[in-house]
Amino acid sequence: MTVIEVRGLVKRFGPATVVDGLGFAVGAGTVTGFLGPNGAGKTTTLRMLLGLVTPTSGQAVIWGKPYRDLGSRRRRVGAVLEASGFHPGRTVADHLRVRCAATGAARSRIGAVLAETGMGELAGRRAGGLSLGERQRLGLAGALLGEPEVLILDEPANGLDPAGVRWLRGFLRQLGEQGRTVLVSSHILAEVAQFADRAVVIDRGRLVSAGPVTELVKAARQAVTVRTPRAEALRAALASEGAAVRAVAPDRLEVTGLGTEEVATLAAALGIPVFEMTADTGSLEEAFLRLTATEGRPG
């Protein structure tokens, strides 16, 4: 079942087209990474999805409806878009009390979400005295007040230290295990690979790729490293089979375009001894950089 659907979404700010005919869907109970380089249009897309920015054309809906038309919306959808969107003079607990008053969430939830996000001891502290990581946690606590089925998070790992990133990873995994639908934008790609089931990759406002993270990784450049005493002979043979071959050491070749089985079969057929062979399975980082590599941008 599709929960979030973006169809032909376009947003122009003056002459700049920030989102350009974007379309993707997010199914129920999945944790989806929403990836793209800075300026790709991720935040604008999420803001259109949540009714904060009006699309130039196209639609972004949740359960088939614009966000503002959803009944009990804040109990069904939780969102964190601003890591620093707190009044500095208001305490953590008071911030959540205000959110409860605005959404109708029960005040009894405050203690639960503070515990869930590890903020229990900071309830009386003013938001102005929180670290960026603590603010991120407070944002998540606010989003969870209504026990929402859907969570939309914009760069929640920004500003977190390694311990905070580790905590967030576990937290998002836990949300996924609870069966919630989570859409998380990020450019910390290695992290997304560790908690997301699916990934939507955009660049310059356009969809580049959408699908399971494992397929995305599979689509990444696959390299096979081979150690052989007859590197030159194997190199020539592999090249004639259409593989790209690079000598990384006198006895070591990096092969792309052919898998381990093809490389081993070819070496055996030619009687070339192979002492070692490893396959790099690729990473989301590599896939991402490859997918979004455009002129003037490294990739």
Place this chain on the structure above:
Amino acid sequence: MTAALRAELLKLRTTRLVAGMTGLAVALTALIGVLEAVTAGTGKGMAIPSLATAGGLRDNLASTGFALLVAALLGVVITSGEFRLKTATDTYLDQPGRSRVLAAKAIAAAAAGTASGTAAAATSTGIAVGFAASRGYPLALSDPAIARYAGGAVIGSALLAAAGAGAGSLIRQQTGAIIAVVAWGLVIELVVGATVTTVGRFLPYTAAAMLAGDTNGGGMPQVPHGVTALPYPAAIAVLAAIAVAVAVAAALTTVRHDVT
């Protein structure tokens, strides 16, 4: 609407904004009130008439003039602060009906303006009556007249705060909004009111100041020369209409803008 209003009132109760602005309103009222009371009847500079006279006592009671301006600024900060502090995102996620949020903020601002106006009116009344009594003057104004001016300061503060909330939505950039409101109150109204005296009494700050007892004969800040006060209910109606008009203008324009 009830949830939005409840949230806005809670926002005001959980920060020091209202207390701080009320303190400023009281301090300015006390400063002007005491200076006026001390120099009353001396004929020096901008001195008001003696507190033994109805005019002098009324001018001293109207030392809430700057407090009215502070109330308008309170309204401005309540709305424009959401954009300065980036809390508008959560506010509109919780309540996507933006006009409803603006209405709730205007009502909450009016409540905050009532609080600061009450404190300022109590201060000016205490100073005027206290100084008059300390000099052995019988009160030159009746109790209902004194209450009427104090009430004018309270109502004026409430409605100017509501109008300020609209102005803060109309001009989201907080510094710009504050400068615009101060310039409007202290410069533009004086110039327009002095130039077209028939229009002056319909201008918000002038109408509120005259509701609180200010005249063009004395007190600080002064209302434009030649402007006559509107009848009490008419002044309230004009102020309320201005607050609604500013809010509607904001609702039809900037409130609909993208929250980026």
